[in-house]
Amino acid sequence: MSAPFDPAFEAHLARGVTTVCHAWAITRTDGQVFAFTDHDRELIFAGITFRADTGMSALALQQTTGLSVDNTEALGALSDASLREDEIEQGRFDRAEVLGWLVNWADPAQHWLNFRGTIGELTRAQGGFRAELRGLTEELNRPLGRSYQKPCTAVLGDGDCRFDLSREGYFTDLPVAEVRDARRFVWKDFPSFDFEWFLRGRLEVMEGSAAGLWGEIKTDTIEDGARVIELWEPMRGGITPGTQVRLVAGCDKRKESCRLKFNNFDNFQGFPDLPGEDWLLAVPTSSKANTGGSLR
CATH class of the missing domain: 2.40.10 (Thrombin, subunit H)
Incomplete structure (x- = not known):
């Protein structure tokens, strides 16, 4: 996903001889922000200071029209002052939001947001890291819709379950x-x-x-x-x-546990009376009733 060009920045690019670089901001799910640039001096714009001493660089950004997935990779060195190895090992950067800009380093107010997405696979090697950056259309690869099954499909304590996990005893x-x-x-x-x-x-x-x-x-x-x-x-x-x-406390998704352990059966999201495969394959018969039980 990219933003419209700033007219002043567009005019700068049209000159042919430019002073541009890249900048990235990573916002983790816990709210911490890390910002980098491949320029040799730090940049400040959009209320963020982008550091220049992190060894960050990026491969070519592949962007397409339609619903194809935009993707790229970011490379960098690990240091206590930027992305720490222990935090990557702990998974703290999983699903972090990434914003990428093309910036006029001579006038940082001229910048263009040319990438918005999340961190995918993050690997470490030889004192550095390689991060796969996934575009917004990556979310379209996620299956959507409700599953109809006997066990509950909710996660204990989520918006569908609505059970208060702060209750005493749980x-x-x-x-x-x-x-x-x-x-x-x-x-x-x-x-x-x-x-x-x-x-x-x-x-x-x-x-x-x-x-x-x-x-x-x-x-x-x-x-x-x-x-x-x-x-x-x-x-x-x-x-x-x-x-x-x-x-x-844990939940095994059964209706009995929802009713007896959590007293939350009103919010049970499963279908305990869903017919089994035997019932679906049943054929008319005159010798016995088709009650939904086993055919054997």
Whole structure:
């Protein structure tokens, strides 16, 4: 997606001999903004200061008409002053918004927004990074519409579910007692919660370098008298004993759990009485009733 040309900038480009460079602004989902330019001096426009000492550069921007996906790549060096390796490892730049400009560095007020999109795949190699930049039309590749299935299609606590996860008894805050392989969290002294209460729930990090990150809970078991919470994937960010975390109750999407565990059946988004394949393939018969049960 690109913006209309500023007439003054268009006149500058028409001269043939130009003073232009590129500038990018990355806005993470947590609101932090990082801005860079491939010019040798910092630039200031649109209320943003674009740094020049980051080693950022970009490949050619491929833009098309119609609904084809615009894409490009950005390259850069990793440093504590710009994009840090640990923050990339933690996934903090996933789905970050990216704005790209063509700028007259002699008069930064003359600039043209020629790219708007998000960060796709972000990889690290040899002290640098390579970021795939995806245009706005990338969202059109996302399947839309509602799925009709027996289990609930809502995410616990979202706008469809509408369950208040801050209700007492559905979360607990506690410090990490023991962590193994960044994915198994063990407590010998654990609050009184039912077995598997947190299965399919979330573990959220409340403080430290990994604050704001979360992981989905794979199992909630008791081993040798200790409560063990295991995640599907290792937690990025280096969580150590004593780090404060929050455990949020999980939902298995069944109507029984929605009604009995959460008392939220009015907002159940599944179709528990949806006929199965046997009913759909049933043929007329005079020997027995077609009740929707198994044909066998």
